[in-house]
Structure formats: structure tokens, C-alpha cells
Amino acid sequence: LDLALRLVRQLARIKEEQGKIKEAAEVLQGCAVETFGAMHRREKIAFILEQVRLCLDHKDFMRAQILSKKINPRTFKRAEKAAAKEGEKGKKEPEPLNADAVIQEPVEGTPELEALKVTYYEHMARYHASNNDYLEMCRCHMAVYDTPSVKAEPLRWKPLLEAATWYVLLAPSGPEQDDLVRRLHSDKSMDELAGHKALLKTFITKEIIHWSSLQATHKPQMDAAAAIFGGDAGAKRLEDLRLRIVEHNLLVVVAYYSKITLQRLPPPPPLPG
Structure with missing residues (x-):
């Protein structure tokens, strides 16, 4: 899974550097990461946000909106509340997981939820500016x-x-x-x-x-x-x-x-x- 996603990201990056923004967006859209049960939540959100960004860059606002709906903004609120509790207790509480779930650690360099929240709302501001x-x-x-x-x-x-x-x-x-x-x-x-x-x-x-x-x-x-x-x-x-x-x-x-x-x-x- 990690290798496949890494290759997809690399291909999308190459397309973007060549100025082929639409093709880069299509490459990333081929991966429905929200269905990857073993993928860490932060990594999923980061990947979807990259999909949204590329759609915005080539002005496919409808697709950007559809992709953005895969992210629940309440996730960021819950993370902030958990961080506040963590600060009060002085220790970090583990993220709740399904008993039978095997969640992979996020790829190194994956932003924290707070940074992802900022990126999400920056992208949404760009989308709303379009109309x-x-x-x-x-x-x-x-x-x-x-x-x-x-x-x-x-x-x-x-x-x-x-x-x-x-x-x-x-x-x-x-x-x-x-x-x-x-x-x-x-x-x-x-x-x-x-x-x-x-x-x-x-x-x-x-x-x-x-x-x-x-x-x-x-x-x-x-x-x-x-x-x-x-x-x-x-x-x-x-x-x-x-x-x-x-x-x-x-x-x-x-x-x-x-x-x-x-x-x-x-x-x-x-x-x-």
C-alpha cells in the first residue's frame, strides 16, 4: 500500500512539475484512500487535501467540492479537544481504534491534524471564492x-x-x-x-x-x-x-x-x- 501510494504521488508530482495539472489531479483521483482501512487517518486527510488542491489549481471546483466532503471538519474539533485534555492531564491519550483494526503508522512527514485543519480551510476558502x-x-x-x-x-x-x-x-x-x-x-x-x-x-x-x-x-x-x-x-x-x-x-x-x-x-x- 505504502509503495503504491508513494509511486502515485511521485507520478502526480512529475505531472505537476511538467505543468500538466489536470493530469496530475486525475492521477491522484484514481486512489480512493478513504476506503483504505489500514491507512492512518492523518495520512488519508493529507492525501485527500492534495487531491482537492490540484482540482482547485486547474479550476475543477465541482470535483474539489466533492472530494472535500470526504473530510469531516468535526475531526479537527475532536482533535483540538483531545489535545486540550492531554495538556491538562500531562499525557497523551491513544487514538480510539476498532478492536480488530490494524492501523499503519503515517508516513514520515505527514502533517499533524492541526496543520491539516489549516490547509483544509485554506482550500475551502479558495473554493468558496470561486462563487x-x-x-x-x-x-x-x-x-x-x-x-x-x-x-x-x-x-x-x-x-x-x-x-x-x-x-x-x-x-x-x-x-x-x-x-x-x-x-x-x-x-x-x-x-x-x-x-x-x-x-x-x-x-x-x-x-x-x-x-x-x-x-x-x-x-x-x-x-x-x-x-x-x-x-x-x-x-x-x-x-x-x-x-x-x-x-x-x-x-x-x-x-x-x-x-x-x-x-x-x-x-x-x-x-x-
Whole structure:
């Protein structure tokens, strides 16, 4: 089993180095590792994540989603809880196995579950970006942020919270979006990101938002978010942010007025650019 998988990985690596991403993905997809009973759980997840990555790289998003469903995110939660208990007890508890199961040790170099969790949510963020599902992109960033090793390094968690702030504000208004905005705003770590916390507060407060004022006040945050508002998707995301402001303003008007003439409504913000 180990030799066969090693050869498959090597062949896929060769194909990828040759620029044949689709062929490399097809090579890996020929192995349904989730059916290998003797294969260690971490090694299975690592292999599936590599399958997902190659599918994302050649923009086969449907296949990437199908493959990603073979991984249960609860696995990462359970591992984190077990690690927390281990820290309290001072000793490592063995992983539960079936009585008759013979589980092989993972190949040397196989990442730990915490690292696999980060990779999983990074891949899922790429997938959700393909259909502009901003709310799920925010959740993916929050899931990575909510990882012990990430929380211990400000250089890692600060960009995650900054991106999560923008993605949740880009998401259409709704109960889930509103809840996530408030959760982000109340996170203690946001105190170290004063500009982004103020941005969240702007959308929580039931007051009219003016596009020009928002751009002027939060220009440093927008300029720093080149990965979000730059590139091919940048123009659309700016337009989506403008629409979110329109939604917010309409909800504010509805909250304060039962009747209002259109002349009294603030004009919609101009198109960006």
C-alpha cells in the first residue's frame, strides 16, 4: 500500500512539475484512500487535501467540492479537544481504534491534524471564492484563526481577522451575517485591529453610511486589503461592498420610518472607480 501510494504521488508530482495539472489531479483521483482501512487517518486527510488542491489549481471546483466532503471538519474539533485534555492531564491519550483494526503508522512527514485543519480551510476558502460566497469565506478564515498555533502568532491571526472582517461585510445582509459581524466585533483580539473593529461598528450602528465617508475614514484598511479588492475580482468586490451599504441604509430607514418619500432617501453611493 505504502509503495503504491508513494509511486502515485511521485507520478502526480512529475505531472505537476511538467505543468500538466489536470493530469496530475486525475492521477491522484484514481486512489480512493478513504476506503483504505489500514491507512492512518492523518495520512488519508493529507492525501485527500492534495487531491482537492490540484482540482482547485486547474479550476475543477465541482470535483474539489466533492472530494472535500470526504473530510469531516468535526475531526479537527475532536482533535483540538483531545489535545486540550492531554495538556491538562500531562499525557497523551491513544487514538480510539476498532478492536480488530490494524492501523499503519503515517508516513514520515505527514502533517499533524492541526496543520491539516489549516490547509483544509485554506482550500475551502479558495473554493468558496470561486462563487463569491463571502459568508463561507469569512467562516473559513475564522476557523483558521480559531486554531491554537495560529492564535499564538499575531503575524498569522491578524491578517485572518482583517480578511474575515471584509468578507463578512461583503456578504448579503441576513441573520447569519449579522450574528457573525457581532461575534467578530466582540472578539477581544479585534482590540488590536482598531480600524477594522471601527469598520464593523459602522455596520452594527443603525445610522446611514455614506460611501465617500467610508472610503475616506477606512482608506488605510482598504489599501491594505489589496488581496481582496485588487486583481480580477477587486472591481466586483468593491461593487458588492457598495451594494452592502445600500442594503444597510435601507434597513436603517425601515427601522426608523414607517413612511418616507424617495426624495428624503440618501442617494446611492456612486459606482467605484
